[in-house]
Each structure stands twice: as C-alpha cells, then as structure tokens.
Amino acid sequence: MNSQKEEIDRLEKQFSFIKEIDKEKKITRQTYISSGERMENDAEHAWHMAIMTLLLSEYANENIDILKTISMLLIHDLVEIDAGDTYAYDEAGKASQRQREEQAAERIFGLLPQDQGKKMRALWDEFEKGETAEAKFAHAMDNIQPVMLNAETDGKAWAERNIHLSQILKRNQATAEGSDTLWNYAYHHFIMPNVEKGRIKE
Secondary structure, eight states: OOOHHHHHHHHHHHHHHHHGGGGGGGGGEEOOOSOOOOOOOEEHHHHHHHHHHHGGGGOOOOOOOOHHHHHHHHHTTTTHHHHHHOTTHHHHHHHHHHHHHHHHHHHHHTTOOOOHHHHHHHHHHHHHHTTTTHHHHHOOOOOOHHHHHHHHTHHHHHHHHTTTTHHHHHTTTEEEEEHHHHHHHHIIIIHHHHTTTTTSSS
16 A cells, blocks of 8 residues: 555646646647637647547447547647647658657656556557557547538638648548548548638649
8 A cells, every 4th residue: 555655746746747738728739720710729629539539439440449549639749748739731840740749758748657657658659650440540530620620610721821632631641540431521521622612722
C-alpha cells in the first residue's frame, strides 16, 4: 500500500499534467468552427473527434476498442503545446514536425507518474505509427473532422488557401484504412460539392 507521501507525490504529478494540458485550449488550428467566425483550438478538435468516435465507430473497417481510440484522440495533439500546430498542407513545417513533437512528448508525458506517462506515450506512439485498427480509425477521425468543418463553412479555409483536390486526396490517402464508409461519405458529401463550387481547385 502506498504511503500518504507517495500518494501526495503521485497526485502532485497528475495535477501538474492536468494543469499543463489546459494550454491546449490556446493552440489555434487552421480550421474554422461551423459558424465560420473563428478558428477552432486543439481542445475543441479533440472533443469533437471523441464524440465522433462514440457515434461513428460502427463504420470502422475492423472492430476497435472505443475507449482506447478516444484516449488516443484526446492525447495525440497535446504535443502541440510545445511544438505548435503544423498546418496539414505546410510542407516546410512538416520537415521539422517529427523532431519537435518527439521532444514535446518526452516533456509533457514525463510530467505524469512513470506508469501513466509510459502508457500515454505508448498510446501517442501507436497513433503516430498508424498501424493498429484503433490508430487507423483515429487517423480517419483526425482527417474527416476538419474536412467536415471546411465543408460546413462553404469551403472557406480551402478557398482562402487555394487548396487543390490533389492536396486533399494526398492528405487523406490513408483515411479509408480506418473506414471505407466514412471516407466515401466525406469524399462525395464534403469534398466534391466544394470542387463543383470552385472552393477547392482541381
């Protein structure tokens, strides 16, 4: 049984992490919220994907552990507290993204008690590798959520940045590995209508 001091030490580390990740609310993404009045932040993005997973997991290509997938989605962008958000179509930013995020993961998950820090880091690594059924579906959520919001705002972010269909297809080349059904729906209902309207360049 842990002593009271060990318990307090553990709680101090846990709350240190919990307070630190509040900073995720300040990380602005490049996707507008559905009203189009401002960009969403990382915490809002994570919340939205967690709800999406609860509702849409029935369309996963393989059976998935829903709690594990949601946990992955809730933590995968925490590294951006240190590393910042890298825009999906920023090729220059992507060159240094991995190194920046690795360093951030080391520091942020290192705030936790060792057992929990290891577990969180393992989940983050699993998401990054994108090989398990849960990671593949999590990546599908991570890709489809901004596509949905971009479509909901009449392609505003796409049009502002002169995004081409080829860029979106390249970005989403693994989305169908998580869910053929959801990728097919997103392609026909979110992407192609904006190509037809000229909001996405061909």
